[in-house]
Amino acid sequence: MRHLGKLVRMGTQVVFLTATLRPRHEEKFCQSMNIIGPGVFKIREATTRPNIRYQIRTYKRTGGGEVDDSAIKAVVGLVEQLKIKYPAPAKIIVYRQEIKEAEKLSEALGAMLYHAKVDDRSGKDKRLSEWKSGNEESRVAVASNALGLGVDTGDTRAVVHAGMPRDLANYVQESGWAGRDGLPSEAIVLLPEELAKRRKGINSRELTEARPVIYRHKKETGDREEEEMAREVEEYVRSRCRRVVIDRVMDDNLQRKGCVEGEEWCDLCQRSKARELIEDEPSKDSPEESPGFVSPEEMAFNRQDRERNWIDFTVQQKEKQEIYEVEELERELERFSKRCVYCYVWKYSSTDHLIEQCTMPGVEGVRKGVQEFTTFVQQKRSMERFSCCFCCYIPQAICEHWKHKEDKEERRRWEEDNGRECQYPNVIVPAFWSMMVIRGQAALDLLYQWAERDGYDIRDDMESERQWLGKKVEWGGIEGNNLIRAFKEIASQHSVDELD
Numbered sequence: 001m002r003h004l005g006k007l008v009r010m011g012t013q014v015v016f017l018t019a020t021l022r023p024r025h026e027e028k029f030c031q032s033m034n035i036i037g038p039g040v041f042k043i044r045e046a047t048t049r050p051n052i053r054y055q056i057r058t059y060k061r062t063g064g065g066e067v068d069d070s071a072i073k074a075v076v077g078l079v080e081q082l083k084i085k086y087p088a089p090a091k092i093i094v095y096r097q098e099i100k101e102a103e104k105l106s107e108a109l110g111a112m113l114y115h116a117k118v119d120d121r122s123g124k125d126k127r128l129s130e131w132k133s134g135n136e137e138s139r140v141a142v143a144s145n146a147l148g149l150g151v152d153t154g155d156t157r158a159v160v161h162a163g164m165p166r167d168l169a170n171y172v173q174e175s176g177w178a179g180r181d182g183l184p185s186e187a188i189v190l191l192p193e194e195l196a197k198r199r200k201g202i203n204s205r206e207l208t209e210a211r212p213v214i215y216r217h218k219k220e221t222g223d224r225e226e227e228e229m230a231r232e233v234e235e236y237v238r239s240r241c242r243r244v245v246i247d248r249v250m251d252d253n254l255q256r257k258g259c260v261e262g263e264e265w266c267d268l269c270q271r272s273k274a275r276e277l278i279e280d281e282p283s284k285d286s287p288e289e290s291p292g293f294v295s296p297e298e299m300a301f302n303r304q305d306r307e308r309n310w311i312d313f314t315v316q317q318k319e320k321q322e323i324y325e326v327e328e329l330e331r332e333l334e335r336f337s338k339r340c341v342y343c344y345v346w347k348y349s350s351t352d353h354l355i356e357q358c359t360m361p362g363v364e365g366v367r368k369g370v371q372e373f374t375t376f377v378q379q380k381r382s383m384e385r386f387s388c389c390f391c392c393y394i395p396q397a398i399c400e401h402w403k404h405k406e407d408k409e410e411r412r413r414w415e416e417d418n419g420r421e422c423q424y425p426n427v428i429v430p431a432f433w434s435m436m437v438i439r440g441q442a443a444l445d446l447l448y449q450w451a452e453r454d455g456y457d458i459r460d461d462m463e464s465e466r467q468w469l470g471k472k473v474e475w476g477g478i479e480g481n482n483l484i485r486a487f488k489e490i491a492s493q494h495s496v497d498e499l500d
Helices: 004-009 023-032 069-085 099-109 121-132 168-175 193-197 204-210 213-217 220-238 242-251 267-278 296-336 341-345 363-380 428-439 441-453 462-469 482-494
Strands: 052-059 091-095 112-114 140-143 156-162 185-192 402-404 414-416 472-475 478-481
Touching (some): 052 242, 052 267, 069 091, 069 099, 069 156, 069 185, 099 140, 168 220, 242 267, 341 428, 363 462, 428 441, 428 482, 441 482, 462 482, 472 482, 478 482
Parallel strands (some): 091 140, 091 156, 112 140, 156 185
Antiparallel strands (some): 402 414, 472 478
């Protein structure tokens, strides 16, 4: 790297980009690069990202070492939960430093394996390409720290470190692959519960078990640096806020006190908030009661008040996630609009026509399905009132054919605006039908799961399926229905490439 400094001496403008250079190392770096004196501009961005929820999860260790059968079982269980929470094509990365242990995890998960010694360059590229496709069978990757620049995809929803991170700098860089598209994502460290619960220090034997192999063979000259990195990781594990530690260590930010509004709260701040909500409020003295006495009625009222506060808190978190989903729905609608949705879904080269004029193979079946569906909706009135625009099936809050109704006494908040037309005509149903055809049974199974979650059995019953699709739902502050949500979810999973 020192050779780069020669470019500076030659008067060449140079831009250095780094994700892990700490403020206290800047001066040493500048000296080694010969960038001393005026003309040096430093731009720093916070290392933590607001859309990532930093957290530590634990499991009960039953064997020796850190990746025994109980650890593998814990990783598999966690990944299965994440796959349900973030359906395909959302991606998941599991980091494990030791190659042999990464191989065990990969085999247990049936996941793509990536490390420095696996395959040649073309083989590595093929593995990455399969993972990036987001297919259900290949969207989980198990990797050592060799997985680097190739993972820069926007929809990596969770990064899991199976075991203690080797150091905080590399941890924040690896966890930073989550949520590059700005949507809520998770960075999780999975540890044996005895390590995570220890509040005052981790002894040397535990550190040896928890550290990657590279740290077990450090020479004496690196002991001080190793100890410092170990302390930083330990502090991250036992801190009161994950972001506080990262900001202090990586950015020299001593002002942060915890996660704040607009950020995905870390597990510790969420836990702290929950404790605040359930703690007893101090009782007020009463002339009829001795100081400190709380009547049964007041205790019941306080308990109910705490329960209401907790419900409010969880509802706020749910609403925040739903708002993201509604924003994503609008992006999907824009992506599908003003083109042949059938050709777009099937990734045909030409989409500059509407589905009504399409002549591609199979489109007639989709058009027939769309016609049958719309006829059913009109005859059976299966779309519940206020759940959508009955011309384009878009939520009334989004469709420009609807305007806000000023009469607040009316239950309905929207009324038709005859002076404006739907901005997304003929998108939802043709696109939904096209994606159902191309995804086949996998898409049907998703619908069945969602319906069962709502208490409906729509298997082998077309009429029940269509009735369920028309059920109204409150979603991200707007009224919609299951058809709209299903379109959004399947469209996101389909991951259609953008076409000019």
